[in-house]
Amino acid sequence: MALLKIENLHTYYGHVHALKGVDLEVEEGEIVSLIGANGAGKTTTLRTISGLIRPVQGTITFDGQTISGVPAHQIVGKGVSQVPEGRQIFSTLTVTENLNMGAYTLGGDKEAIEQNRRRVYDLFPRLEERKNQLGGTLSGGEQQMLTIARALMAQPRLLMLDEPSLGLAPLLVKTIFETVREINAHGVTILLVEQNARAALKVAHRGYVLETGHVVLSGPARGLLQDERVRKAYLGEK
Amino acid sequence: MQFIQQMINGITIGAFYSLVALGYTMVYGVLKLINFAHGDLFMWGAYLGLTGLNVALGLLANDTPWVILPVIILVMITVALGGVLVDRVAYKPLRSAGRLAPVISALGVAFILQSLARNLYGASWRTYPHGITPSGGIVLAGGVRIGIMQIIVLVACFLLMGALYLFTQRTRLGTAMRAVSLDHDTSRLMGINVDRIIAVVFLIGPGLGGVAGMIVALYYGSFDFTLGWTFGLKAFIAAILGGIGNIPGAMLGGMMLGIIETLGSGYLSPQWKDVIAYAILIIILIFRPTGLLGERVAEKV
Numbered sequence A: 001m002a003l004l005k006i007e008n009l010h011t012y013y014g015h016v017h018a019l020k021g022v023d024l025e026v027e028e029g030e031i032v033s034l035i036g037a038n039g040a041g042k043t044t045t046l047r048t049i050s051g052l053i054r055p056v057q058g059t060i061t062f063d064g065q066t067i068s069g070v071p072a073h074q075i076v077g078k079g080v081s082q083v084p085e086g087r088q089i090f091s092t093l094t095v096t097e098n099l100n101m102g103a104y105t106l107g108g109d110k111e112a113i114e115q116n117r118r119r120v121y122d123l124f125p126r127l128e129e130r131k132n133q134l135g136g137t138l139s140g141g142e143q144q145m146l147t148i149a150r151a152l153m154a155q156p157r158l159l160m161l162d163e164p165s166l167g168l169a170p171l172l173v174k175t176i177f178e179t180v181r182e183i184n185a186h187g188v189t190i191l192l193v194e195q196n197a198r199a200a201l202k203v204a205h206r207g208y209v210l211e212t213g214h215v216v217l218s219g220p221a222r223g224l225l226q227d228e229r230v231r232k233a234y235l236g237e238k
Numbered sequence B: 001m002q003f004i005q006q007m008i009n010g011i012t013i014g015a016f017y018s019l020v021a022l023g024y025t026m027v028y029g030v031l032k033l034i035n036f037a038h039g040d041l042f043m044w045g046a047y048l049g050l051t052g053l054n055v056a057l058g059l060l061a062n063d064t065p066w067v068i069l070p071v072i073i074l075v076m077i078t079v080a081l082g083g084v085l086v087d088r089v090a091y092k093p094l095r096s097a098g099r100l101a102p103v104i105s106a107l108g109v110a111f112i113l114q115s116l117a118r119n120l121y122g123a124s125w126r127t128y129p130h131g132i133t134p135s136g137g138i139v140l141a142g143g144v145r146i147g148i149m150q151i152i153v154l155v156a157c158f159l160l161m162g163a164l165y166l167f168t169q170r171t172r173l174g175t176a177m178r179a180v181s182l183d184h185d186t187s188r189l190m191g192i193n194v195d196r197i198i199a200v201v202f203l204i205g206p207g208l209g210g211v212a213g214m215i216v217a218l219y220y221g222s223f224d225f226t227l228g229w230t231f232g233l234k235a236f237i238a239a240i241l242g243g244i245g246n247i248p249g250a251m252l253g254g255m256m257l258g259i260i261e262t263l264g265s266g267y268l269s270p271q272w273k274d275v276i277a278y279a280i281l282i283i284i285l286i287f288r289p290t291g292l293l294g295e296r297v298a299e300k301v
């Protein structure tokens, strides 16, 4: 049974029909990349899964439990964390406070919070050096690390990342994708949204291609990297 | 010496402004809504305190000042619940209706609360029971005088503000409140129940406002139904001066406004104090449109 299963998902913004029947599955332990052009509906897909937007039709099941229609603040506790697009750190909270907010669902479990903090500091030693700094004073790359670290503080089983490489220098982009692989190696299932299709498919086991609210292609990442249409439309090849 | 006396008086009035300004700033923080009803919730604190004291003194045989304590706690709880009720009835249904509708709704609630007070308590000035507040004072070197009441009031205001500051800075719920002030959706992704945080803000802000209403009435002795507009509006201005949405800013803004006003009326003339205070306010806002402590860090890098 898939960890995450999405069937016939339809989402609207007012009259804008953003998702037009999306089907998608993520198996436990996988890295799945969702690629597509700007405006294809990638962010909308993640926001619908995390409960920020209610779908008009379709179902989302996580670990056998229906989560479509559940409010966002209850979904995190079920094991789904989202790293939102555009480095949405809490700018006037310190790094430590940002991490504490990530662990909000753990309540007063100080031991678990401390343990998770240790784990994310091992993953991002830079954050530990900056732990008393305000989030807004970090560099772009550090802010992206903080959003990922913050999402990990909730001990998710499924981590969804929305364009983590956007606007970062090439060297940092590489680090971010390596980190994604490392997180996955620790047993966290990953749903990765990217416009950087090549890097996203290289790191993934499987991929989906989204176009104007429809899944137009899906399959093993290696196969998609070789696919004629993908190469033309998303990998910039002739 | 006159200067020190003026400063002490200014700080006292400033503490009142700060306490009320906190309610404006906290609601603005989480909802980006200027809760114009806050001044009238504050005024209701004064009226409820009056009723509470009269009832309590009627039950008791003697006039002990200790009766103030349970009454002020009841006032705080009642006004806090009133704040949550105002939000539920007048603002919550308009959460997704844009910025203008809730502001108009807030003005509507302000008028309703004010009219209710006038109809129930009358339009004339009301006076707190005589001799309930401790009189007397301390005369310091050089003839500077501090009343006992002034000391009590200052200690109470600073304790409340200190407690609020610690709550927002040191506790999980307080940090969540600051997170919600920055970004609702990201807060939801953390598992924070944003609606619940908003309800907490509507408990704390009006709760403090209700206490402030009773303290102001105790300090001045009398008031009328325009207290919410006059005093409340100044507290709102103090919140803007400090940087609306910013909790330490509200405290600073209130203090500054209280001190500037008092010095202006002491050294120049009481008739000119508002002219001076607001000219200074305008000048500060020209140089710092976001208020003194507003947006210390860029929202997004």
Ligand SMILES: Nc1ncnc2c1ncn2[C@@H]1O[C@H](COP(=O)(O)OP(=O)(O)O)[C@@H](O)[C@H]1O
Residues within 6 Å of the ligand: A013, A016, A018, A036, A037, A038, A039, A040, A041, A042, A043, A044, A045
């Ligand atoms: N808040 C919104 N209001 C209206 N339309 C929106 C909103 N957000 C996204 N859309 C529309 O929904 C579609 C999908 O957007 P999005 O999911 O952000 O795409 P992607 O993340 O793939 O770039 C686009 O056509 C976009 O214009």
Ligand SMILES: [Mg+2]
Residues within 6 Å of the ligand: A042, A043, A044, A085
């Ligand atoms: Mg997007």
